Amino acid sequence: MKKKLVLIDGNSIAYRAFFALPLLNNDKGVHTNAVYGFTTMLQKIMTDEKPTHILVAFDAGKTTFRHKTYGEYKGGRQKTPPELSEQFPYIRELLDAYQIPRYELENYEADDIIGTLSLQAEKDGYEVKIISGDKDLTQLSSETTTVGITRKGITDIEMYTPEHIMEKWEITPDRIIDMKGLMGDSSDNIPGVPGVGEKTAIKLLKQFGTIEKLLDSIDEVSGKKLKEKLEENKDQAVMSKELATILREAPVKVTVEELNYEGSDDKKLKEFFKELGFNSLLEKMGETVEEEQDLQDVSFEILTEINDGHLKEDSSLYIEVMEDNYFNGEIVGISMRNQSGNYFFTLETALSSKAFKEWAADESIKKSVYDAKMSIVSLRRQDIKLNGVDFDLLIASYILNPAESADDFASVAKRHGASAIESDEAVYGKGAKRKVPAEEKLAEHLARKANVVYELKSICEESLKENDQYQLFTDLELPLAIILADMEYTGVAVDVDRLKEMKEELANRLDEMEKKIHELAGEVFNINSPKQLGVVLFEKLELPVIKKTKTGYSTSADVLEKLQSKHEIVEHILNYRQLGKLQSTYIEGLLKVVHDDGHKVHTRFNQALTQTGRLSSTDPNLQNIPIRLEEGRKIRQAFVPSEKNWLMFAADYSQIELRVLAHIAGDEKLIHAFNEGMDIHTKTAMDVFHVDADSVTSNMRRHAKAVNFGIVYGISDFGLSQSLGITRKEAGEFIQRYLDSYPGVKEYMDDIISEAKQKGFVKTLLQRRRYIPEITSRNFNLRSFAERTAMNTPIQGSAADIIKKAMIDMAERLEKENLQSRLLLQVHDELIFEAPEEEIERLKEIVPDVMENAVELNVPLKVDYSYGPTWYDAK
DNA sequence: TGCACCACGC
DNA sequence: GACGTACGTGGTGCAA
Numbered sequence: 032m033k034k035k036l037v038l039i040d041g042n043s044i045a046y047r048a049f050f051a052l053p054l055l056n057n058d059k060g061v062h063t064n065a066v067y068g069f070t071t072m073l074q075k076i077m078t079d080e081k082p083t084h085i086l087v088a089f090d091a092g093k094t095t096f097r098h099k100t101y102g103e104y105k106g107g108r109q110k111t112p113p114e115l116s117e118q119f120p121y122i123r124e125l126l127d128a129y130q131i132p133r134y135e136l137e138n139y140e141a142d143d144i145i146g147t148l149s150l151q152a153e154k155d156g157y158e159v160k161i162i163s164g165d166k167d168l169t170q171l172s173s174e175t176t177t178v179g180i181t182r183k184g185i186t187d188i189e190m191y192t193p194e195h196i197m198e199k200w201e202i203t204p205d206r207i208i209d210m211k212g213l214m215g216d217s218s219d220n221i222p223g224v225p226g227v228g229e230k231t232a233i234k235l236l237k238q239f240g241t242i243e244k245l246l247d248s249i250d251e252v253s254g255k256k257l258k259e260k261l262e263e264n265k266d267q268a269v270m271s272k273e274l275a276t277i278l279r280e281a282p283v284k285v286t287v288e289e290l291n292y293e294g295s296d297d298k299k300l301k302e303f304f305k306e307l308g309f310n311s312l313l314e315k316m317g318e319t320v321e322e323e324q325d326l327q328d329v330s331f332e333i334l335t336e337i338n339d340g341h342l343k344e345d346s347s348l349y350i351e352v353m354e355d356n357y358f359n360g361e362i363v364g365i366s367m368r369n370q371s372g373n374y375f376f377t378l379e380t381a382l383s384s385k386a387f388k389e390w391a392a393d394e395s396i397k398k399s400v401y402d403a404k405m406s407i408v409s410l411r412r413q414d415i416k417l418n419g420v421d422f423d424l425l426i427a428s429y430i431l432n433p434a435e436s437a438d439d440f441a442s443v444a445k446r447h448g449a450s451a452i453e454s455d456e457a458v459y460g461k462g463a464k465r466k467v468p469a470e471e472k473l474a475e476h477l478a479r480k481a482n483v484v485y486e487l488k489s490i491c492e493e494s495l496k497e498n499d500q501y502q503l504f505t506d507l508e509l510p511l512a513i514i515l516a517d518m519e520y521t522g523v524a525v526d527v528d529r530l531k532e533m534k535e536e537l538a539n540r541l542d543e544m545e546k547k548i549h550e551l552a553g554e555v556f557n558i559n560s561p562k563q564l565g566v567v568l569f570e571k572l573e574l575p576v577i578k579k580t581k582t583g584y585s586t587s588a589d590v591l592e593k594l595q596s597k598h599e600i601v602e603h604i605l606n607y608r609q610l611g612k613l614q615s616t617y618i619e620g621l622l623k624v625v626h627d628d629g630h631k632v633h634t635r636f637n638q639a640l641t642q643t644g645r646l647s648s649t650d651p652n653l654q655n656i657p658i659r660l661e662e663g664r665k666i667r668q669a670f671v672p673s674e675k676n677w678l679m680f681a682a683d684y685s686q687i688e689l690r691v692l693a694h695i696a697g698d699e700k701l702i703h704a705f706n707e708g709m710d711i712h713t714k715t716a717m718d719v720f721h722v723d724a725d726s727v728t729s730n731m732r733r734h735a736k737a738v739n740f741g742i743v744y745g746i747s748d749f750g751l752s753q754s755l756g757i758t759r760k761e762a763g764e765f766i767q768r769y770l771d772s773y774p775g776v777k778e779y780m781d782d783i784i785s786e787a788k789q790k791g792f793v794k795t796l797l798q799r800r801r802y803i804p805e806i807t808s809r810n811f812n813l814r815s816f817a818e819r820t821a822m823n824t825p826i827q828g829s830a831a832d833i834i835k836k837a838m839i840d841m842a843e844r845l846e847k848e849n850l851q852s853r854l855l856l857q858v859h860d861e862l863i864f865e866a867p868e869e870e871i872e873r874l875k876e877i878v879p880d881v882m883e884n885a886v887e888l889n890v891p892l893k894v895d896y897s898y899g900p901t902w903y904d905a906k
Numbered sequence: 907t908g909c910a911c912c913a914c915g916c
Numbered sequence: 917g918a919c920g921t922a923c924g925t926g927g928t929g930c931a932a
Contacts, residue, residue, distance in 0.1 A: 078932090182919090214917085228917050462907075560929055561911055580911070587912065612913055615927050641923065645916085652925045655915035663914080688916095744916085744922035753921095811918045823922065827916095859916045 036152045036287060037082035038145045040163035041089040041133065045069055045122055047164035047181050049115045057308035065118040066307060070125060072162075072181070074312075075188075080160050084290040086148065087126055087133045088141035095140055097274055104274060106220045121307065128299040132290055139281045142168060146277035149176050152287045162188065167216070170207040170277060172196055189581075200229075202236050209242045212272030221271045224264045231257065242272050326451050331366075331373040331478035333470070337384040343369035347399040347484035348391075348417075350406045351477055353459065353467060356650050357409045358519075358626070358633045363467050366477035368485040375474035382413060392416040399488045401425050401440060401480065403509065404638060407516040424484050426508045427491040429639035430500050434802055436639050440480060447490055449483040452476075503798045507832070508638065510839045514854070515636045515646075517842075522631035523653065523855050524673035524865075526901075530618055533665070537614045544607045551600040558607055561586045572598055589753070609662065617657065617666045624651045631673065636857070643824050644799045644831040645859055654858045656902075667903035672865040680852070680871065681905040682878045682896035683861035686711050687830045688743040691796075694888040695825055698775025705890040712736040718772035719765065738769050742776075745823025747815065780822050787821035795828035796886065797836070833892070834860060837885035844881050848873070863902065871898055 048068025057063050076082075097104045126133050136144055142165075149159045149171055159176040161168055169191040172178045179188040193204050202210060213232035215223020227235075235252070239245035245252070246265055252258045261268070297316065304313045334341060346369035354360025362378040381387050390396060391410065399422035400406045410417045428443045429436040435446060441454040458476045459465050467473060495501040549555045552571065556563045565584035568574045574594050578585040588608070594601045624632050637647045648654040656670075657663025672679055689711055693701035704714045716727045716735035734755060741751045752762035770777040784806070787793050792802040801824045805817035838857060845852055852866035852874055862882070866874055879894040886892075899905045 217917095230917085557929075559912095559927090562929075582910065585911085608913075612927080616914075616925090620926070637924095643923070645923075647924055649925065652915085655913090655925065657914060659915085741922085747921050749921055812920055816921065819922075827922085861916090 033158055034083045034156070035080065035158045035160065036084040036086075036148070036290065037076060037080055037160045037162065038148055039073075039076070039085070039087040040141045040145060040161070040165060040168065041087045041122065042141055043164040044072055044162065044181065045115065045119065048072065049112075049118070054114060057306075061121075061307070062114045062118060063121070063307050063309075065115055066121045066125060067309060069122050070309065070312060073125075073129065073131075076160075076162060082160070082292055084152075084157070084287060085131050085292045086144075086285070086290045087131055088144040088148075089133060089135040090141050091135040091137050091139065094138070096138055096278075097140075101221075101270060101274055103220055108218070108220065124303060127296075128303045129295040130293060131295075132285070134283070134285060136281060136283060139278065143278040143281040144283055146171055146279045147281045147283045148285075148287060148290075150279045155287055157287065167207070167211065167219075167275060167277070169196060170204055170275075172204040200233055202233060206236050206241065208272050208275045209236055211275035212242050212268050215271055216275065219274070221274050222264075222267050223271045224260055224268050226257070226260050242268055326453065329373065329475060329479050329482060331375055331474065333474050334374050334376040335380055337374075337376060337380060337387045339386055341367070341369075341371060341374055342386060342390040342396075343371055345369060345397055345399070347422075347481045347488070348406065349401055349477055349481040349484060350409055351473075351480075352405065352409050353465070356635065357405050358412070358635070358650075362409055362413065364470075364473050364477050366474070366481035368478070368481040373478050373482055375478050377470075378413065381415065388415050392418055394418040397421040399424070399484050401443075401484050403512040404516045404519070404636075407513065408520050411516070411520055420509065420513070421505070422484075422488045422492070423509060423512060424487055424491065425639050426512060427487075427495060427504060430504055430508060430799065431491065431494055431498065432800070432802060433639075433642050433644070438637075438639065440483075444480075444483045444487070447487050447494075449486050450479075452479045452483055498798070498800065500798050500800070507797060507835055507839070510842075511835050512638060514838055514842050515638060518854055518856065519633055519635055521853055521855060522626070522629075522633040522673075524629070524631050524671050525621065525625050526669045526671050527622065527625055527630050530622055530669045533669070534614065534618045534622070537610055537618065541607065541610055541614060544603055544610070548600060548603050548607060551598075551603065558604060559611065564604070568594070568598075568600075572600065574598060574601075609660070613657065613663055613666065617663070621651055621666075621669070629673070634856070642801055642820075644795060644828040644835075646831075646857060648856075653856055664903060668901045670902035671900065674865070674867070676868050677865050678868055678871060678898050678900060679902050679905045680864040680866050680874050680878070680896065680898040681861060681902070682864075682882060682894050683858075684830075684834065684882065685893040685895055687833065687860050687892065688826050689739060690888065690890045690892060691829045691833070692742065692776065692779075692826050693890045695796075695829065696773075696775045696779035697889070698773045698779070700773055701775065702890050708893075712739060715739055715769070715772075719768045734765065738765050741766065742769070743823070743826060745819035745827075747819060783821050783825065784818050787817070793821050793824050795825050795832050797829070797832040799828050799832060801828065830860065833885050834862070834882075837882045838862065840881045840885055841878070844877055848877070850874075863905070866898075874898075 045065050049065035052064040052068050054062055054064055123133060134144055145161055145168065149161060152159050153173065153175050157175070161171055161176065161178045163178070164181045166180055169178045169180065172191050172193050174193070178191040180191060181187065182189045196202065196204050200210065210232045211221065211223070213224050213227045213235060214229055215221045235245055239248060246268070249258060249261055252261060301313060301316060346367050349366045350362055351364045352360045353363050365376055365378065365381055367374045396419050398420050400420055401424040403420045403423040403426065407417045424443060425436070425438070428447065436443065439455070441452050444452050453476060458468060458472065492501065495504050545558065548558055552567045554567070556567055558564060562583055564586050568586065569576050569584045574597050576584055577590045577593050588605065591601050591605050621632065626633065632651055634648045634651055634653045637649065640647050657666055670679065690705055693705055700718065704711060712732050712735045713724060713727050715738065716731040717724060719735055719738065720731050737751060737755050748759050748763040748766060751765065752759045755762065770780070783793060787803050787806045791804060792800045794800050801820070803817045803821055805813040806821060808814045808817065834857065838854065841854060841862065850870050850873065852864050852870050854862060854864050856863040864874065875896065878896055882894045883892045897905045
């Protein structure tokens with residue numbers, strides 16, 4: 032077996048882990064995030080690399096021989112946070128438990144130890160892998176040595192071979208020190224040459240080879256300023272190179288042979304994980320983790336008969352359905368908590384209790400629940416009506432902070448300081464092992480849940496009021512939950528026969544296309560496998576590689592489009608992809624979720640998920656049914672009214688986000704444009720390109736539309752450049768010109784960012800919040816992302832608020848006017864109804880009326896509508 | 907079972 | 917210069 036040495040840069044990985052993960056604590060208050068990250072990284076290395084020899088190198092002390100060369104080396108560096116320092120002893124303990132040798136050397140850095148040992152190992156015929164978070168180490172890459180640098184997080188490692196370095200920087204590994212010498216390294220305080228960054232450094236090295244050769248032929252450097260800088264900083268460049276050079280003959284006292292790895296001391300390792308509270312890692316080692324037993328005893332009663340004495344005002348009611356799709360799973364238990372006690376009972380008990388059913392249906396008796404929509408629907412499937420819900424812990428938690436509201440009861444409970452509760456996973460198990468436990472155990476768990484809801488009601492209400500979000504909760508989201516429950520329960524009728532026809536036809540076409548593609552490729556392969564497709568396109572057919580993914584060649588649509596002219600096969604693949612998507616996701620996917628009784632699908636809207644306040648839809652997702660391409664749009668022919676002589680009626684807001692922007696920003700030009708009913712993309716083109724309406728070309732309008740799109744979705748210059756197929760610079764200029772054209776918008780963007788910085792969150796028209804802590808990050812990417820989020824969320828979120836309000840008003844109006852028409856779906860800016868023919872004329876009046884007047888803005892809201900026998904025809 | 911890639915909507 | 921860049925859901929392939 033080939034010998035393989037893994038060398039790990041301990042300090043660097045510890046740093047990476049520390050900053051990549053949130054500050055975890057174990058129960059003794061010791062910070063453990065760096066140790067945890069280090070462990071997961073180590074485990075990944077061990078399984079991926081299976082080293083025969085291994086060592087972790089650490090930096091020793093503060094000063095090294097490099098300080099003699101340059102006193103300021105690593106100067107100005109933030110000192111190691113104490114939260115990290117305190118974790119180093121644990122990392123050492125971890126390595127000892129793994130029986131992995133560690134090493135540090137006075138006066139030298141970990142880099143030098145690694146450099147020295149890797150050289151020795153290469154000579155002795157080892158394959159070497161180096162793992163670090165510091166790109167400097169890539170200079171050690173060679174035929175036999177690969178350098179892995181952690182990318183985002185800690186377990187995502189980018190491997191640097193000489194080929195990869197060549198691809199990325201267009202230089203050989205031994206020139207990396209020259210690159211560093213020229214561009215410097217702010218984190219190590221290596222000065223380099225001012226004004227020279229990565230791009231310039233690479234350009235110079237490609238031309239001259241090394242720093243020394245460059246300085247010899249300095250007259251040949253193009254660019255006066257650059258030449259001056261180089262001349263001025265000659266010595267500094269040479270010194271910087273020296274500082275960046277890893278020493279390969281440090282006086283290391285261990286030999287490679289001594290580093291052979293014989294496996295971990297599992298007993299020690301388990302003890303260590305236990306001490307630090309790494310339960311998930313313990314479980315991986317096959318240990319059962321006993322529950323934290325600070326669970327308080329809960330006294331409850333299992334009811335076999337429910338009577339008036341148990342049923343009180345202000346109860347919490349908890350319904351448990353095991354499957355997350357409550358249209359498939361049945362209720363496995365119900366619990367209740369109120370002044371008279373804490374109870375558990377089965378569905379059968381509930382069904383046989385007239386008192387319970389009346390109590391549940393009584394609007395005037397107030398109940399608190401966790402997930403009102405789920406509770407209402409799952410009870411309604413049993414013919415039990417649930418009314419009078421005035422508190423929903425799931426929604427309250429979501430409103431208080433949409434980022435943290437994982438749909439997981441135990442974590443919501445913990446977050447708001449409720450008494451401890453076991454996780455569902457601990458009680459029910461997971462995956463294939465998931466099952467309903469014995470009744471006593473289930474009863475206890477559910478009793479605790481009802482208890483938590485009961486406890487948290489007033490606490491959450493208080494917090495909502497403090498945030499000025501109580502109205503959002505009671506007047507918007509809670510009533511909406513009831514409407515969504517109705518929509519879901521009603522479901523949408525599907526023309527199954529039509530779908531099956533389409534399936535048949537598509538299957539034939541796909542077969543033919545598959546044959547054609549295989550023929551053109553000269554071999555049979557799986558077109559759906561990006562991996563196999565990549566080999567065919569880029570190796571066998573030798574098409575140019577446009578883009579790579581981290582696992583291979585990219586074969587995405589935008590890449591294939593660029594290759595269309597190069598080979599006939601490409602177009603066929605694009606068509607195959609398009610139809611394949613329709614077949615698998617929309618036709619087969621939809622057929623899979625049609626309920627046998629009545630040919631309906633019952634999507635579930637997740638009301639507590641998105642960061643902006645939008646809804647999402649699953650099983651099936653009815654918010655992404657094709658519309659753009661005719662071929663796909665035909666899918667909509669399969670969505671039909673559920674009753675004879677009814678029609679589908681669809682109404683959508685026109686440009687709601689841009690209208691919201693005009694309102695929030697108070698931009699006069701934009702407001703004027705909407706007041707005048709102008710075509711907003713044409714108007715934007717006029718303002719951005721400084722032309723009059725007649726001179727706007729279709730290309731100008733397309734660009735303007737993309738910019739508007741970018742504003743609405745908060746995309747970056749990069750994103751805009753991708754969608755328009757232009758350079759990033761051009762895209763940036765477009766955005767700049769847009770902001771120059773609409774000074775009100777510019778001002779809004781600036782203000783909202785500073786508001787986000789100051790408060791830590793942004794909010795929508797109806798007081799929905801999104802917290803954006805990254806807005807103060809020193810990391811450019813995180814901060815930029817946060818800034819775009821700050822600008823975009825009030826726009827998208829307010830639009831979401833408005834349509835939610837419209838849905839509530841609409842339900843009220845339909846009820847008031849005694850109409851049979853039903854709201855079926857919401858697709859972000861669109862509402863879809865089914866309606867008796869004779870009500871269509873009425874809907875044409877009231878739907879736009881209600882939607883356009885859901886809120887009052889300083890621009891008009893505009894709604895378009897249409898109707899027909901299928902969703903397809905309602906266009 | 908989990909991740910990577912791709913593609914659909916707004 | 918920063919290396920990753922609206923938000924969702926779902927399908928298939930593939931390695932573990």
